[in-house]
Amino acid sequence: MAVTGFLTDSTLCIGCKACEVACKEWNDVPDDGFVWSGLSYDNTLALGHSTYRHVKFVERQPQAGCGGNSAERMTWEFSSDVCKHCGNAGCLEACPTGSIVRTEFGSVFVQPDICNGCGYCVVSCPFGVIDRRPDDGRAFKCTFCYDRQKAGAEPACAKACPTGSILFGKLDELEAAADRRIAQLHEAGMNDATIWNPKETSVGGTHAFFIVRGDPRAYNLPRSPEVPTRLLKQSWSAAAVAASVMLAAAFAAFSLSQGNAGVPPAGPAASRRRGVR
């Protein structure tokens, strides 16, 4: 089975949120709160336990001469965020029940019949994607429409996207398409368009990657995201040192200071030692 991916091309996004709606409908995701954020047109704010697609609205000062924007006007960028389906997925590594698995499509999937809601995946995701649904108790995130993919269909968000901003396909083909698209954008003068796909970090590349304009950090896409398992070696080494020292200290302290106990000795070994002293 081929590894599939999402290429989300922000230069084509019009901020219509059809992906959010399609995802909610197909996956039967509950509401994620009714709030006015005041942050541009974004009232969804973040991916989470009940938000698998999230359109970001980035308002900012432009780079002069890019893509028809003049320097006097601000830019208004839209980008549909989604679970990155990491090459080395923090949530998957952390899951103690084996609920989170890698599917035959290369995506990262939470099996809802296994998850017991321990919450360790929540603190292990470098992108703040997965979260525990309070009224349900289990962890949820983008399923990459595993059910639809198994039936040979594309994910709901990609199908509903009216501009081709969300592309679904084989990962290697999408990566080639992204390179072609960037060349095309640069040729058109949109020199600040870049691909965000952290291949050089411990995350090892993502199966959902993005074309954005300007600094990806404005979209909360970190430059060097890391999978938490990279810290295991140093942390377990410290634990091993601490454990050894504790054992050694306990034995040393008791062996060296026997005979000063305030409670009368009960065992024969204790009285023997006392006698020697």
Added chain:
Amino acid sequence: MKPPRVPDNATEKRLDDIREQAALGHLDAKGVRPSGSPFPEADAEHGYYGLPIVKAPVWTWEVPVYFFVGGAAGASSVLALAAQLSGAPHALVRDARWIAAIGAAASGPLLILDLGRPERFLNMLRVFKPQSPMSVGAWTLSLFGTASAAAAIGEELGLKRIGDAAAFVAALSGVVMATYTGVLLGATAIPVWAAHARTLPIHFGASALASATAVLELRGHDARALNVLGLAAAIVETSMGVEIESDKSVTSEPLRYGATGTTIRIGGFFSGPLPLALRLLGIRSKRARRAAAASALLGSLITRLGWIEAGKASAKDPRPLLD
């Protein structure tokens, strides 16, 4: 009450300027300060309007209390074995074994209560994943709970061989119980925890040892080894406090500022400098030893609560992840 303003040439000129600017499409009026300003920005420095990048831990009080109880129980089984092998009073060995067993018995329910789906707690033992500290911890607690119970009950029933063998297993799994929780927090995406992946296991291990010795002392045991071990733990905790205070990084701000900083500092004071001083006095004074024990016990609990809360605060701040 402010006197009413009187229009004059200057005020009217200003209003004319505003009108002209507005007609040209750009107001640069300095006086405009609507509520909520300055407005959040989406750029490389602020990230996406300063919104969090990682999710905050969903854990509530059960987890830090488990860290405290499980850590104390684990270290207590180490003390039980060390005391037994060096011929310490039998009453001390017996109490240490029981503290380990009771702590382990309380740990399970605390962890189950924290699950979103408590009835599925057995799924924890569905697989063993060495790359998941949570999985390693679940299996360690299972082993430790069984061994520490067998050690305590075996002793009561007069089954010395079984009790001693179980006590050996309990001490080896207990030392993991006392330290693995540092790895559990350290190997995550939460910036302040990840920055301390190397120190947290040592910190929590020392905290666990201090609380185990404290419980034994408060039970009335007065072996000099307990004061020595409490002193050693207090030294480690004091140096941890020095490290936290001298760490000026943005990542470690939750350890020094706000409610979480206060909690960490209070926990640190009761775990480090205070018991350190009292233990030194305790070489001569029994009352000082008791006070040191109470202080270390309180400090250990507050410290664990503080680290969980610091993690929640750290998750809300995107700055460390925007470098």
